[in-house]
Amino acid sequence: MRLPERQLAVLEAASATDERTIDEIAAETGLKPETVTGAAFDLRDEGLCSVVETAAETLGLTDEGRRYVDDGLPETRLYRAGLALDADESAVSMGQVIGEADLDGPEVDIALSNFARKGFGSIDSGELRVDPDADPDADSEAAALAALADGETPDAADAVLEQLDSRGLVDHGESVTRSVTLTDDGVDALMMGIEATETVAQVTPELLASGEWRDVEFSEYNVEADAPTTRGGRKHVLRRTADRVKDVLVGMGFQEMEGPHADSDFWINDCLFMPQDHPARTHWDRFALDVDPMEDIPDELIRRVESAHRDGWGTDGDGYHSPWSEEFAREIALRGHTTSLSMRYLSGIAGAELEPPQRYFSVEKVYRNDTLDPTHLLEFFQIEGWVMAEDLSVRDLMGTFEEFYRQFGITDIRFKPHYNPYTEPSFELFGEHPETGEEIEIGNSGVFREEVTGPLGVDCDVMAWGLALERLAMLTTGAEDIRDLHGTLADIEFLRDAEVSY
């Protein structure tokens, strides 16, 4: 039997009774591990050996963890800066210690909370004192980080590793170990004697020029060899979710709306029968812009909207009887919802011909002065939509959502009665988070009141909604924190792999 030299070397290094790993064989033969892997697969294909793969969890460091190995843990830097400023003698102002430690951004909070947790000292009324007996050099978390950085298994208690993990410093990976064992055929072949053939891995100009290429044996490509993962650019998962939403809605017969991000309060709120003293319209919730008021709003429409606010419209309700200012209505702000677009289209000023039935949607950005948290961003995307038809009922609304969300594999949405000044009845929508099992709010909806449709000149039913694109993406990707999806804290590893399920 004849075999390429390296296959023969691997065969001779393998054993019929012990599993030998690729690394062991590589060390023994002096071949590179990837060459051994290739040869082992070739031998397996010839039936001369078997290859078994075992996966094991590996621990490494995240970028943040690696940074701390280089620069020191933030709490340790805080402690040392405190010592340098004699904060063991008397308390020193926190700002000064933070400056000396050169801590910035989120690292400040990280430093303070861990400083306190590790008993490095005390913090009281903006002043910091370090405990001279504390010893950051003996810190088990720092030692475990250093071990992980060196690719070693840290000799640390589970609690220490859990702590590092919860600080987001540990990267969990998987490594595959391949082991080779001789088969009976392999043993027989070795006993009968094998001759080595020279193989050539690469064609060279010399081989071609001399014509020698005709006589040599070429090694085969090993398409199973490990290769580094290459990451090309890809569309952001939110953009892919938005594209998918558009496809689904177009498939359901909807047309797309577009319009300004900065709009007059008239379109954002007044048309929606939102009283001018509503909390959402006050300066702390609204991003007001210091620009000229909007001129081009049809005068007759302004009068009709004003009249709905002052005296009511249609059969029930008699308006707010509170002051209504045209000046305020013309002021410009960043839209807090895209229902401003629905108002523009329903009024006809967007140019659409509106005989029922009609269906419109948009997937556009909105702006709210909210507090950032796992489910709130200051800028996010709304999936706005409305259906105009004679005699719509709540079943139509629920059925539309059920059909829409089903396209994303979400079949368990729930409805909760709600209140909006502009719809009656109104419903909030909830979906269950696939990872946490929590019910999260995914949208708000309802049937527009006569006070909204009447002044716009619409005399049939209009049901409408605003759904949160990011929340939909949380349900489809399993992201637990909306800030992992976009913004400065986005999780790049997550974004590289996240798929839009449907």
Ligand SMILES: N[C@@H](Cc1ccccc1)C(=O)O
């Ligand atoms: N504008 C509402 C959503 C909505 C639109 C249309 C009708 C009802 C509700 C929101 O932002 O929450």
